[in-house]
Amino acid sequence: MTEPFRLAELPRLSRSTVDRDEQVRTEPARLVELWRDGRVILLDSLGRTPVLPGGTALAVRPASGDLPADAVLLGQHDGVGYWALPHDEELREGEPDAAWGRWAGGISADGEEWHDLRVAGAALDDMSAGLFTTAVALANWHGRGRFCANCGASTARENGGWATRCPNCGREEYPRTDPAVICLVHDLDGVNGSHVLLARQPIWPPERYSVLAGFVEAGESLEACVAREIREEVGLAVSDVRYLGSQPWPFPRSIMVGFAARAARADRDAPVRPADGEIEEANWVSRTEVRAALAAGGDIPGLRLPGPTSIARQMIAGWATVDR
Numbered sequence: 001m002t003e004p005f006r007l008a009e010l011p012r013l014s015r016s017t018v019d020r021d022e023q024v025r026t027e028p029a030r031l032v033e034l035w036r037d038g039r040v041i042l043l044d045s046l047g048r049t050p051v052l053p054g055g056t057a058l059a060v061r062p063a064s065g066d067l068p069a070d071a072v073l074l075g076q077h078d079g080v081g082y083w084a085l086p087h088d089e090e091l092r093e094g095e096p097d098a099a100w101g102r103w104a105g106g107i108s109a110d111g112e113e114w115h116d117l118r119v120a121g122a123a124l125d126d127m128s129a130g131l132f133t134t135a136v137a138l139a140n141w142h143g144r145g146r147f148c149a150n151c152g153a154s155t156a157r158e159n160g161g162w163a164t165r166c167p168n169c170g171r172e173e174y175p176r177t178d179p180a181v182i183c184l185v186h187d188l189d190g191v192n193g194s195h196v197l198l199a200r201q202p203i204w205p206p207e208r209y210s211v212l213a214g215f216v217e218a219g220e221s222l223e224a225c226v227a228r229e230i231r232e233e234v235g236l237a238v239s240d241v242r243y244l245g246s247q248p249w250p251f252p253r254s255i256m257v258g259f260a261a262r263a264a265r266a267d268r269d270a271p272v273r274p275a276d277g278e279i280e281e282a283n284w285v286s287r288t289e290v291r292a293a294l295a296a297g298g299d300i301p302g303l304r305l306p307g308p309t310s311i312a313r314q315m316i317a318g319w320a321t322v323d324r
């Protein structure tokens, strides 16, 4: 019997391997020790970091000097502390990434290439991908959380960068994550359907299509959000909402929670009604066509799939490679 499809593989930004060791964050003497022999991941103001030639590992630096106030402990590996540190390097701006149409890399004076996580993340090894993802998540939280949400005073960092405290009213805050659902909708043909609903947003590069996604609202369950987003974006009712997996997406602070759902067969014959502005076009695409795009590396004329760093790619590849 055919099994329900799964993700093709663990999403590329979910491969964290360092030990986060929450306890050590509250021990100032240990933090100083971990800095002294530590390794540092630099991030520029756009969240880019230097990547070694070949693209599989980050170009980490040895720590030097005293522990900076804005250093964040990402975790430990083999007894070595890994830190993130903001660093503005003079970079020569490169071309936007071909697959995304955005997020250009930069090249430093000594030829080092600095990359965006969305562009470089898929090719990095597990440890580098996890470190870079956590570094970007914490940098984006600190960048947007410098003032107390209660009284407006400037906050101070604590716990190796994993908390802030307001010196005025004492309010504590921890890194925030906003859940967003992303759902692969297929038709009722067999267990996994024969067609998948792929849509595009007007801001995407031409011919780029993906599955539907949206932010979870306050007071809403993930399953209810899936049904609401699909109804709002393309006017379809779905059933059998099923969890697939998740991936951090720290731009600026999301986690993508992946689901599968089934639309009624009658709906495949009915016109799909894209929401004004948000969705430009939505179509039922056959497994044969998706397989052809995957076999060609993700792009064929008329159908460019989401890039390999996204959970959407793992969802679509997982769906395409099973039988219906």
Ligand SMILES: [Zn+2]
Residues within 6 Å of the ligand: 148, 149, 150, 151, 152, 153, 166, 167, 168, 169, 170, 171
């Ligand atoms: Zn306060």
